[in-house]
Amino acid sequence: MAERNQAELQSVERALEALLDGVSRLEGERIACPDADGRVLVDDVRAAIDVPPADNSAMDGFALASADSGRQLPISQRIPAGQPAQPLAPGTCARIFTGSEIPAGADCVAIQENVERVGDTAIVPVTQAGQNVRRRGLDVTMGQPLLGAGTRLGAAALGLLAGQGYTTVDVVRRPRVALLLTGDEIVEPGQPLSSGQIYNSNGPMLAALIRRFGGELVSQVRVADDFGTTLARLEEAAAVADVIVTTGGVSVGEEDHVKPALERLGTLSLWRLAMRPGKPLALGTIGSTRLVGLPGNPVSSYVGAWLYLRPLLGRLQGCADRESLPVISAEAQFETRTQGRRHYMRANLEFHGERILATPYPEQSSAVLTSCAETNAFAVIPADSHIRPGDRVDCLWLQG
Ligand SMILES: Nc1nc2c(c(=O)[nH]1)N[C@H]1C(S)=C(S)[C@@H](COP(=O)(O)OP(=O)(O)OC[C@H]3O[C@@H](n4cnc5c(N)ncnc54)[C@H](O)[C@@H]3O)O[C@H]1N2
Numbered sequence: 001m002a003e004r005n006q007a008e009l010q011s012v013e014r015a016l017e018a019l020l021d022g023v024s025r026l027e028g029e030r031i032a033c034p035d036a037d038g039r040v041l042v043d044d045v046r047a048a049i050d051v052p053p054a055d056n057s058a059m060d061g062f063a064l065a066s067a068d069s070g071r072q073l074p075i076s077q078r079i080p081a082g083q084p085a086q087p088l089a090p091g092t093c094a095r096i097f098t099g100s101e102i103p104a105g106a107d108c109v110a111i112q113e114n115v116e117r118v119g120d121t122a123i124v125p126v127t128q129a130g131q132n133v134r135r136r137g138l139d140v141t142m143g144q145p146l147l148g149a150g151t152r153l154g155a156a157a158l159g160l161l162a163g164q165g166y167t168t169v170d171v172v173r174r175p176r177v178a179l180l181l182t183g184d185e186i187v188e189p190g191q192p193l194s195s196g197q198i199y200n201s202n203g204p205m206l207a208a209l210i211r212r213f214g215g216e217l218v219s220q221v222r223v224a225d226d227f228g229t230t231l232a233r234l235e236e237a238a239a240v241a242d243v244i245v246t247t248g249g250v251s252v253g254e255e256d257h258v259k260p261a262l263e264r265l266g267t268l269s270l271w272r273l274a275m276r277p278g279k280p281l282a283l284g285t286i287g288s289t290r291l292v293g294l295p296g297n298p299v300s301s302y303v304g305a306w307l308y309l310r311p312l313l314g315r316l317q318g319c320a321d322r323e324s325l326p327v328i329s330a331e332a333q334f335e336t337r338t339q340g341r342r343h344y345m346r347a348n349l350e351f352h353g354e355r356i357l358a359t360p361y362p363e364q365s366s367a368v369l370t371s372c373a374e375t376n377a378f379a380v381i382p383a384d385s386h387i388r389p390g391d392r393v394d395c396l397w398l399q400g
């Protein structure tokens with residue numbers, strides 16, 4: 001079906017630019033390291049100590065001076081991990097274990113499988129200097145940059161911080177997000193469903209995405225379809241949140257009160273975007289609080305959250321890798337045509353050796369949330385194009 005008024009549609013990029021304009025990183029807070037998974041570093045972190053702090057053994061075996069190797073040597077000490085090593089008596093070797101400190105005077109370790117023990121002596125094969133020794137500072141050298149500002153902390157980063165002895169870390173405060181759901185037909189799960197009603201699927205879905213994108217959900221309220229209530233709920237939300245997310249009420253229906261309420265309280269721009277799903281989008285401000293008004297259709301809301309809300313929360317956290325999604329070029333396993341709107345098709349990427357295949361969910365209606373639940377990417381089909389099987393398509397990988 002031909003779409004009219006395409007000239008009036010605006011690009012995704014322009015809307016995103018408008019949304020992020022003037023948005024800067026929130027302030028930091030000091031938290032305990034074990035609580036910092038997924039949080040974003042405020043500043044660069046430098047290494048306070050060498051890791052490992054001393055040369056140590058990579059293997060269970062015998063430490064010795066390489067010049068003494070290839071001979072039978074007396075075993076002059078035993079160095080369990082965690083115990084200080086005594087300087088090695090010349091012409092001897094030391095029983096040593098993985099992680100034990102290399103004694104002064106030794107420069108290599110022969111692994112025990114290659115050593116023959118004879119009483120208190122060991123016949124040690126020829127061993128090169130440095131063999132099986134992990135040098136002091138091999139992992140991290142004191143003073144080196146360890147992690148950069150804006151890094152999203154994950155398991156390995158938390159391990160690095162702990163390896164430095166750090167107990168607290170300065171991270172960006174989580175953006176506070178208030179979720180407002182419009183629509184008198186919406187009923188909470190657990191309640192009986194009457195004729196004309198549907199369960200609230202957008203609420204839990206968006207709450208999960210907000211947390212996943214690094215936000216803190218500070219409130220989640222339903223707003224009745226009337227102007228006064230909408231106004232009051234928006235004001236309350238603006239008082240506690242950095243970001244207000246609404247769903248529903250951004251199209252042209254007469255029951256939509258978000259637009260007039262926002263026009264009263266702050267600024268509002270309504271976008272009609274050259275994208276599908278999710279043509280309508282509302283962007284606004286109430287004081288310093290940003291508002292993202294997503295469409296009510298669950299799929300449009302889901303796609304809009306990935307494309308707009310995630311970058312906004314990323315910018316507020318000073319986290320560049322949350323501002324965009326990884327793009328994977330894949331081989332289309334389908335044929336489709338678009339007109340004036342770019343299509344974000346919910347698709348599955350499958351990795352088959354060298355080939356990456358994109359298969360769209362068969363039903364792409366913006367009311368079919370199954371298309372989101374069963375896929376892992378958005379295949380981005382440019383406006384006015386014809387994609388045939390085997391063509392390359394750029395896909396946004398929804399793993400961020
Ligand atoms: N005459 C026109 N009608 C519509 C247009 C248009 O341009 N002209 N745009 C269509 C498009 S595109 C979309 S998207 C929707 C956007 O509508 P709203 O944002 O105003 O949302 P509602 O009308 O309130 O709801 C749409 C749809 O979504 C369901 N919904 C809403 N909230 C929830 C929820 N929390 N959980 C589950 N489902 C929800 C609602 O029942 C409706 O079915 O407008 C089109 N119309």
Ligand code: MOO
Pocket residue numbers: 275276277278279280295297300366367
């Ligand atoms: O674009 Mo609406 O989001 O088609 O359903």
